[in-house]
Amino acid sequence: MTGRVYNVLFLCTGNSARSIIAEAVLQRLADGKFNAYSAGSQPMGAVHPYAIELLTNQNYKVDDLRSKSWEEFSGPDAPEMDFVFTVCDNAAKEVCPIWPGQPMSAHWGVPDPAAAQGTDAEQHLAFADAMRMLEQRISIFTNLPLQALDRLSLQKRLDDIGQN
Secondary structure (H helix, E strand, O other), rough: OOOOOEEEEEEEEEOOHHHHHHHHHHHHOOOEEEEEEEOOOOOOOOOOOOHHHHHHHOOOOOOOOOEEEHHHHHHOOOOOOEEEOOOOHHHOOOEEEEEEEEEEEEEEEOOOHHHHOOOOOOOHHHHHHHHHHHHHHHHHHHHHHHHOOOOHHHHHHHHOOOOO
16 A cells, blocks of 8 residues: 555435445544545435444444535535445435546445334344445455556446445
């Protein structure tokens, strides 16, 4: 690694659960190689309480997590993204802003835990399942030899991660 730090944006429609969890997970696994961000096309304006509870219980930093619009990352003062990952099917179907720098993108769809029905325990389990899937995918991503892969090979690997 040449010391390059990559900017990664996780997108979801509401930016209240999955993309927030992904941001927190990558922040922990970053090892100085990644800056993690999240946003939504129609942000809920608040992080889902179960997401905060789950992350807090697993000692993730939650103080800076907030639900925000993807417009924050498409303007001239926004950090230039290297990677943009959609984590919900709705966001994957939307027309995204033009991201400066032409970042690589992939769809890593995860079922929406905020839409889970049932008992409190079943809803908490949906959040834990989403987090497990995201931790697995992000762990694979952070261990890719980014500097050694050409763009086409890297795109295939990013797409493959979303199929796990």
